[in-house]
Amino acid sequence: MNYLKYSFCFLFFSYFCTMKATIINIGDELLIGQVVNTNASTMARLLTGVGIEVVRTEVIGDNRQDIWDAVDKAINTTDAVLLTGGLGPTKDDITKHLLCEYFGSELYENEEALNNVKRIFKARGYELTEVNRRQAWVPRCCQVLNNDLGTAPCMWFERGGKVLVSMAGVPFEMEWLMNNRVLPRLQHHFRTGAILNKNILVQGIGESFLSDLIEPWELALPSFIRLAYLPVAGMVKLRLTARGNDETLLQEAIDKAVSELYPIAGQYIVGEDCETLPELVAQKLTSAGCTLAVAESCTGGTIASRLTALAGASAYFKGGIVAYSNEVKECALGVSHDTLAAHGAVSEETVRQMVDGVRSRLDSDYALATTGIAGPTGGTPDKPVGTVWIAACSRNTTVTQLMHYGDRRQQTIDRTVNQAYAMLIRLLCQKD
Amino acid sequence: MNYLKYSFCFLFFSYFCTMKATIINIGDELLIGQVVNTNASTMARLLTGVGIEVVRTEVIGDNRQDIWDAVDKAINTTDAVLLTGGLGPTKDDITKHLLCEYFGSELYENEEALNNVKRIFKARGYELTEVNRRQAWVPRCCQVLNNDLGTAPCMWFERGGKVLVSMAGVPFEMEWLMNNRVLPRLQHHFRTGAILNKNILVQGIGESFLSDLIEPWELALPSFIRLAYLPVAGMVKLRLTARGNDETLLQEAIDKAVSELYPIAGQYIVGEDCETLPELVAQKLTSAGCTLAVAESCTGGTIASRLTALAGASAYFKGGIVAYSNEVKECALGVSHDTLAAHGAVSEETVRQMVDGVRSRLDSDYALATTGIAGPTGGTPDKPVGTVWIAACSRNTTVTQLMHYGDRRQQTIDRTVNQAYAMLIRLLCQKD
Numbered sequence: 001m002n003y004l005k006y007s008f009c010f011l012f013f014s015y016f017c018t019m020k021a022t023i024i025n026i027g028d029e030l031l032i033g034q035v036v037n038t039n040a041s042t043m044a045r046l047l048t049g050v051g052i053e054v055v056r057t058e059v060i061g062d063n064r065q066d067i068w069d070a071v072d073k074a075i076n077t078t079d080a081v082l083l084t085g086g087l088g089p090t091k092d093d094i095t096k097h098l099l100c101e102y103f104g105s106e107l108y109e110n111e112e113a114l115n116n117v118k119r120i121f122k123a124r125g126y127e128l129t130e131v132n133r134r135q136a137w138v139p140r141c142c143q144v145l146n147n148d149l150g151t152a153p154c155m156w157f158e159r160g161g162k163v164l165v166s167m168a169g170v171p172f173e174m175e176w177l178m179n180n181r182v183l184p185r186l187q188h189h190f191r192t193g194a195i196l197n198k199n200i201l202v203q204g205i206g207e208s209f210l211s212d213l214i215e216p217w218e219l220a221l222p223s224f225i226r227l228a229y230l231p232v233a234g235m236v237k238l239r240l241t242a243r244g245n246d247e248t249l250l251q252e253a254i255d256k257a258v259s260e261l262y263p264i265a266g267q268y269i270v271g272e273d274c275e276t277l278p279e280l281v282a283q284k285l286t287s288a289g290c291t292l293a294v295a296e297s298c299t300g301g302t303i304a305s306r307l308t309a310l311a312g313a314s315a316y317f318k319g320g321i322v323a324y325s326n327e328v329k330e331c332a333l334g335v336s337h338d339t340l341a342a343h344g345a346v347s348e349e350t351v352r353q354m355v356d357g358v359r360s361r362l363d364s365d366y367a368l369a370t371t372g373i374a375g376p377t378g379g380t381p382d383k384p385v386g387t388v389w390i391a392a393c394s395r396n397t398t399v400t401q402l403m404h405y406g407d408r409r410q411q412t413i414d415r416t417v418n419q420a421y422a423m424l425i426r427l428l429c430q431k432d
Numbered sequence: 433m434n435y436l437k438y439s440f441c442f443l444f445f446s447y448f449c450t451m452k453a454t455i456i457n458i459g460d461e462l463l464i465g466q467v468v469n470t471n472a473s474t475m476a477r478l479l480t481g482v483g484i485e486v487v488r489t490e491v492i493g494d495n496r497q498d499i500w501d502a503v504d505k506a507i508n509t510t511d512a513v514l515l516t517g518g519l520g521p522t523k524d525d526i527t528k529h530l531l532c533e534y535f536g537s538e539l540y541e542n543e544e545a546l547n548n549v550k551r552i553f554k555a556r557g558y559e560l561t562e563v564n565r566r567q568a569w570v571p572r573c574c575q576v577l578n579n580d581l582g583t584a585p586c587m588w589f590e591r592g593g594k595v596l597v598s599m600a601g602v603p604f605e606m607e608w609l610m611n612n613r614v615l616p617r618l619q620h621h622f623r624t625g626a627i628l629n630k631n632i633l634v635q636g637i638g639e640s641f642l643s644d645l646i647e648p649w650e651l652a653l654p655s656f657i658r659l660a661y662l663p664v665a666g667m668v669k670l671r672l673t674a675r676g677n678d679e680t681l682l683q684e685a686i687d688k689a690v691s692e693l694y695p696i697a698g699q700y701i702v703g704e705d706c707e708t709l710p711e712l713v714a715q716k717l718t719s720a721g722c723t724l725a726v727a728e729s730c731t732g733g734t735i736a737s738r739l740t741a742l743a744g745a746s747a748y749f750k751g752g753i754v755a756y757s758n759e760v761k762e763c764a765l766g767v768s769h770d771t772l773a774a775h776g777a778v779s780e781e782t783v784r785q786m787v788d789g790v791r792s793r794l795d796s797d798y799a800l801a802t803t804g805i806a807g808p809t810g811g812t813p814d815k816p817v818g819t820v821w822i823a824a825c826s827r828n829t830t831v832t833q834l835m836h837y838g839d840r841r842q843q844t845i846d847r848t849v850n851q852a853y854a855m856l857i858r859l860l861c862q863k864d
């Protein structure tokens with residue numbers, strides 16, 4: 001049996017995966033629904049990534065009894081409790097006082113935390129007031145983990161082997177604290193062992209068909225490797241997670257599993273080791289030293305905006321034309337008036353001229369183009385809402401594809417964007 | 433006293449605002465953090481909008497004990513419990529069986545629900561299997577609220593005046609069910625009275641400065657009107673919520689409050705009755721019968737993509753140029769080589785030529801342009817990361833503005849986009 005040598009890993013897997021966590025996000029603003037609670041998903045993703053299972057996430061307001069009950073339940077039912085919010089210097093933010101009482105401690109002014117507050121106020125050119133100084137007061141029983149990005153200290157409490165961490169609710173502060181302070185300590189504290197994650201981006205096949213196709217492969221995976229399907233807008237991210245105590249063996253097992261997946265589903269695999277298709281596009285174009293231009297009609301700038309949201313886009317992204325009206329398709333992309341009249345804006349002929357037009361006018365190595373009917377109106381019997389033509393081209397090759405998405409506007413836009421990225425990646429790989 | 437005639441409303445306000453709700457979202461996919469739980473915020477916003485206070489939202493997995501405990505706690509501590517997820521036909525989805533047991537009922541095949549499943553399968557051209565037919569089985573004690581968009585029926589349970597609603601977790605099904613089935617019934621059941629919401633979009637002033645500026649006005653509001661500050665990327669949405677039993681009086685009071693706000697903060701108010709600036713831009717351009725073109729450098733297509741995400745954008749949006757490289761600024765927008773050489777890409781001279789170039793080349797009534805250093809690299813002592821020039825123009829007027837945002841890329845993009853929309857709206861209002 002090929003996987004026999006990994007069998008001992010399984011013992012550790014069973015042990016390691018028992019650590020459970022609760023996430024509690026505190027903030028009245030989350031309960032009126034004007035802010036989407038991205039903290040919960042970010043924290044859950046990060047915890048899952050190091051092998052800690054999130055069993056519950058909860059949002060509550062700045063209310064003493066609710067916070068007390070949530071903390072008490074969480075610490076009694078799970079191994080780790082991750083708390084955000086309620087740490088500002090105003091009287092509404094009561095978390096710190098409550099935790100002090102809960103753990104039977106008293107507040108004192110922590111020197112390290114005070115120095116951090118002073119440093120931040122100095123950098124921003126503000127004067128330190130008494131109210132701000134209060135940020136440095138923490139329960140004596142906790143350990144302060146320095147928050148380099150903000151004034152609210154991160155507090156680590158332990159009781160009977162269990163851990164409670166309280167941190168700022170500002171998303172970028174929380175994420176920095178999780179990555180730089182909290183996760184390493186949690187891994188050490190719970191001896192979570194080695195964990196390797198591997199992402200494989202699959203495109204062009206639905207989740208259920210993919211599942212049928214790779215079922216024999218999935219069933220043959222060693223028991224210390226878990227597979228998760230993460231579908232997003234016409235794409236499926238497969239994530240393999242291996243846990244054990246020997247990183248080298250885990251890596252070998254993952255490599256083997258991945259290499260065995262290619263003969264089965266290779267035609268649908270667009271990349272590895274990325275979270276999203278824009279990241280993969282950025283990586284491939286940067287390493288190939290090639291440039292991209294885009295011509296967008298129905299996606300209205302979304303292909304461009306998701307690429308330029310990533311730092312470093314100027315290395316490969318020259319620009320784009322959002323050709324929403326036919327007039328702009330003609331004047332800015334050089335689509336011929338006759339083509340538009342004969343075949344319509346949503347046609348293979350038009351998308352070809354769009355992609356070639358933007359590539360030559362912006363003088364890029366590669367180009368993408370989209371034209372379609374996102375809806376809800378504008379459909380015809382021949383071309384119902386959801387009809388989309390997509391094109392990708394290099395200096396020598398142009399490929400086009402007709403898609404039929406449903407009648408939901410944002411879904412059509414998202415799927416078109418991902419399909420376009422995938423076509424570009426395939427074209428780039430052909431060149432390789 | 434001006435507000436004396438509204439005083440009786442206050443009595444109702446106190447009564448009405450006591451209805452409390454818990455939101456429970458069930459789904460393993462939410463606990464590994466690969467999906468952001470937008471359902472909770474959508475539901476919270478909708479419930480808050482009809483005067484029901486959300487005191488807790490919780491995410492749990494498809495685990496019997498966790499669901500039971502969450503339901504039990506919620507129904508014992510709040511008046512309404514809104515549940516999503518766990519309603520698929522597969523064995524993982526156990527919510528329905530559990531609710532049946534919890535309410536001491538039995539499952540039966542509901543005819544209305546079955547007809548709905550049949551209708552949807554027929555429309556999609558699929559054959560109805562036994563597994564899918566199971567979707568029509570519901571506890572006998574609940575009332576079925578028809579789910580026009582999906583096969584999982586929405587179930588309404590009552591016990592001792594309290595309400596539990598279980599519905600599909602697919603975001604667009606949930607939102608449709610909330611608006612069309614659940615909210616009207618909740619309002620009727622809890623006699624929540626009349627509730628009027630009024631949004632005022634404020635831009636160009638920070639939240640704390642705004643708060644200081646309008647404090648006297650806020651303190652003079654009648655007690656049945658509540659004010660909420662909702663800051664988003666350089667903009668603040670003020671929301672007034674009035675509750676009582678006489679809608680006419682509430683409307684009068686809100687109108688009066690709004691009219692009194694203008695002399696104090698009118699210069700910062702960009703609009704009313706919209707949730708977002710793109711909506712307001714769409715509304716104003718459509719009603720003016722005018723067209724827009726955009727030239728984006730640092731925002732990389734985001735101004736365009738947020739407008740085209742809204743249905744009906746083709747009525748006013750001609751298109752845009754994403755001029756990420758200097759080359760594209762020259763060739764597609766006609767920015768002069770000398771200007772770029774003398775003043776740089778991030779300069780008033782360049783942004784002026786960009787905005788005028790895109791307006792004339794795409795022949796639109798209005799145009800917007802952005803150029804800046806989103807970071808993290810590319811800053812200089814003269815033009816640090818976060819330096820952005822923004823321009824808006826009509827056929828006769830061009831206005832420009834220099835902004836200094838911080839070193840966080842996405843924040844700089846988001847703020848630039850909102851600032852650009854606000855400049856356009858101000859220009860449109862001048863014309864009015």
